[in-house]
Structure formats: C-alpha cells, structure tokens
Amino acid sequence: MSDKTLVCRCEDVTLHAIEEAVARGHRDIESVKRYTGFGTGWCQGKQCSALCAREVVRLGGDMPTQPVTPRPPVHPLSLAELATLVDDGDPEP
C-alpha cells in the first residue's frame, strides 16, 4: 500500500490532488471541490470540508467564506424510503 495522504476518504481524494487543483488555478473550495470531487461522497464533506479548506488556504488559495453547499439528506437515506415521500395520487405503493 502506497504512502498517500487522504484528504477525502469517501472519494479517495489525495492531498496531492488538492495541490494539483490549486496549481491549475482552482483557488476557492467550491472550485477545488468540483475538480477533485472532495466532499461529494458518502459523508458529504463531514470529515473533509474543514481540512480541505485549511489546505487550500495553506497552498495559497482563497480564505473560505461559506462551506460547500449542503443538500438534503444530511445523512444517508435509501431510495425506498425517499420514494415514500412522494404522493403522486397513485394508491398502489
């Protein structure tokens, strides 16, 4: 197993990938998120958002203002449960 430093475990984003992104001109966390994928996995940034923000600043990027936009659900939810929310008028489940 190689000596990688992981900043986002959910999407396997390495510190090297963040460094690359900033070197390519992505200076704010939203842009770095879109390029590297950090914060878009299972935990939706709970473990990596603050760390990536600190790393982007350390690498010369912009000071963060807002975290990346959070979307519901805040916690993993199955499609089956989500499907029960929609009432399309059909009495059949």
Added chain:
Amino acid sequence: MATVRIQVDGDEMDVSAKDSVAVALVRSGRWLLGRSVKYHRPRGPVCFRERCEGCLMRVDGVPNVMTCRKPVRAGMKVETQNVVGSASFDLLSITDWAFPKGLDHHHMWTRFKPTNDLMKKIARRVAGVGTLPETVMPPQAVEIQRVDVVVVGAGYAGVAAANEVARRGASVLLVDEARARGGEARLLSAAGLEDEDEERVRLSPPVAYRRKTTALGVYRERPNGEVLDGGIVLVHNAEGLCAVECDALIVASGVTGGAVAFPGNDLPGVITATGALVLLSRGVQPQRVGLVGDGPLLSALSGRLRKLGVRCHGPFAGTEVQAHGKSQVETLRAGKESHRVDWVVAGAPPSAAGELAVQGGATMTWSDDGFFVDAGDDGRTKSPFIFAIGSCTNRRGEPALEQAIAAARLATRSS
C-alpha cells in the same frame, strides 16, 4: 455478559449482545472492514458516530449499513463489500499500487475517445459502494407532525432551549441521533473523562423527545410548492420518516472534528478523538496509542488514556508523522522514531455540523480553523426561521446556555 453468534464473511463469531457490529469487530481485533472506492485501500471505522464511510458493510443482504451504530443480532450475516476477493486480499487494490501519486481521471486515457469510452465502462463497473439489496424494501408511510418548534440536538444547549420553549407554553419536538441526551458532555462522561451534569439533560415536560432520530433536511415549502413562513424538518429513525412542520427550527447540532492530513492517515485503526471516546465508553481499550494533531478533545483524551495505563506517544503535528501498516495501523513514525501502536487518534479543530441551518437559510463563517454557523448571542441567523445555538456557533458553557434561552424566547415570540 450476554453474547450472540453472528456470521462475518462466512465465519461464525460470538460477540457481546450490547455491541454494535463495528465495535464488536474492533473488539475482536479486526479493524479492516472494507476497501475505498477508487484505490481500494484498506478502510475501517473512524468516527464511530455515522459521520464517515469507514464502517460500511453489507448486513443481512442490505448494502452500505453503517455498522458503527448497528446493534448486533443473533444470526446476523455481515459481509465485506466492494472487493474482488476478500477484505485482506482485494485484487482491485492494484490501482493503489499502480498509481502511487494518484490516478488523474481528468487526463488519464482522455486523448483517444475509444480508450476513454472503455475506461469509463470499466470505471462504472468497478466504482461505487455496495450492490443492490437482496430483497425489495416494503413501502412505509411517512408520519406527518406539527409542532411550534423543532430542536435538533439534545446536548446541553439543545436541552436548555427545548425546556425553555416548553416553559413558555409552546409545543416542541427535540431530536437527537444518539441513544441518550447530553451530546459531547455525555460522551466525555461515558469515556470516564468528566462527570456528567444530570441537571443539564433533564427534560421539563411536555418536551417531546425522540432519541436515535436524525434530522435529514429542512424545507421552506410544501411538496406542492406552497411557500411556508416556517418550514418542514424531515427526521428519520428506525420506524421510518417523519415530516415535522414547525414555525421555528433551533439547530444545536454541535461540531465534528474531521480528518488530519499525514501519510497513511486512512489506515484502519486511525480514528477521531470522538471515535476513541466511543470505544473507551464501550470498554475497548488499547495498549499503545499514537496521538496526532490538536483540538480540545485530544488533550482531554490523552490524559484519560495515560490514567488507564495506556502507553501514549505524542501528540505530534500532522506534518511530523506517517502511519504504517498492512491492513491496519501498526506503527506511527515521528522523525527518526517508530512507535508501535494499536490506535492512532487524530484530533482536528472542531467544525460545525451546520448543514441543516444552511439549508434553512442561515450562513456560516470561517473562524478558529473551522466553519461555524453565523449566529448572534441570541441565536438569530440570517433566516428568521432558523436559530443556531451552542458549539455549532462556536459557543460553549454559560454563553451557550444563555444563547439557548434567548433563542427559545425568540422562537416562541409569536406562539
């Protein structure tokens, strides 16, 4: 101690009836629970509070079960997912070995369309988390509720706010994802670090309280598109979903520590400070621990570990160390020294669990190396519907409690 027999990757195992699946596995010495999505690196539980990806396993034919809080059951079938082979020998981990600097999917094999199409086909097959469940879930009805105020988070601040709302004659629903009230304070006391103040978690009736209930989202309009002055909070527990319509939401959801950057930081056995507190509270004790990073919990934890006779190394800065091991952490290298360890506890500056507040219209700020919900001393945020209190706003102790009371008063002003 009552035990139950479960099956893990085909082998039978007797575990404590009170443990969650992940805790039972860690207690038995197994930290390697699965492999990561891209490089198939060994992974294991890290946060022990359903806020990471480390403990995901297939349980009784259902994929992606967060085993850190899944209670064991007699006859339960637990399987590693996401591997070709086994957890300890996954053929797909060749990706990790073949790309020591990482695989740049933006540029790799993008030059020629046919090779790119083939790569995408392979990636789609191989990537992802888990496979479909064996049986179809039966439909469950959604419960609809209406209260004046919802409080998310039953730590000291949340409990204080809920009690004040009830005292003022408004209806309140208090929810918390954990099995008992008290939040961070309860975790510290359960791990033996400090005494819990029972007064702070006592509920004045008629506060409606649901434990092991997670708030999933906040909506400012009904499904039919009708915009609300208040909102709907979607909550979830073992019984299913509940849509709670309310006039105000008080977010007291606390903070998360998050990851610390150093080589090998994703090895099974590298855990957060709260993860260590959960294990200690379950009576799982290491012999040797490496401490990395900082944060208030880390120093409190190291004091407790030393008192328990645990050999502690550090704390070291993330820039000073590397973690090594084959399928779980074995050594922590700091400079020229190499320390054998059972756990590495990585502590990070706290950052708010503020997603709900932001969904409802609040904003966050960056301070003290973390994100916090932007709220006043009275809990007010940019949104008249959302109040935020306690550690998620970077306040603790007495200021947090005063903020909780003030927010409860404002939230019930029109009630």
